[in-house]
Amino acid sequence: MKQDKVLAMIGLAQKAGKIVSGEFATEKAVKTGTAELVIVADDSSDNTKKMFSNMCTYYEIPVYFYSNKEALGHAIGRQFRASLAVLDEGFKNTIEKHLKNGLEQQ
Numbered sequence: 489m490k491q492d493k494v495l496a497m498i499g500l501a502q503k504a505g506k507i508v509s510g511e512f513a514t515e516k517a518v519k520t521g522t523a524e525l526v527i528v529a530d531d532s533s534d535n536t537k538k539m540f541s542n543m544c545t546y547y548e549i550p551v552y553f554y555s556n557k558e559a560l561g562h563a564i565g566r567q568f569r570a571s572l573a574v575l576d577e578g579f580k581n582t583i584e585k586h587l588k589n590g591l592e593q594q
Contacts, residue, residue, distance in 0.1 A: 506576035523573035524580035
């Protein structure tokens with residue numbers, strides 16, 4: 489399944505130290521220009537989705553709404569995570585490819 493590949497890549501990026509998670513850390517990564525890609529959980533609040541959508545549009549960073557808080561948190565070895573930022577271009581390209589493939593197959 490594509491979902492598993494995305495979460496597996498997020499887990500690998502976390503192990504490599506190329507993920508920041510949580511609302512404040514993700515926001516800081518976007519605003520400082522270190523974020524390459526932002527992923528927000530589908531079950532996040534509308535305010536959270538709107539905030540990251542607007543912020544990422546402004547800073548020209550791709551944002552995806554994917555999976556749920558529990559699955560995103562589990563992928564990086566934490567409890568729940570509503571948002572995370574990928575800090576590495578290589579991981580960003582691979583994760584984005586799997587995300588786009590998953591969207592095409594739905």
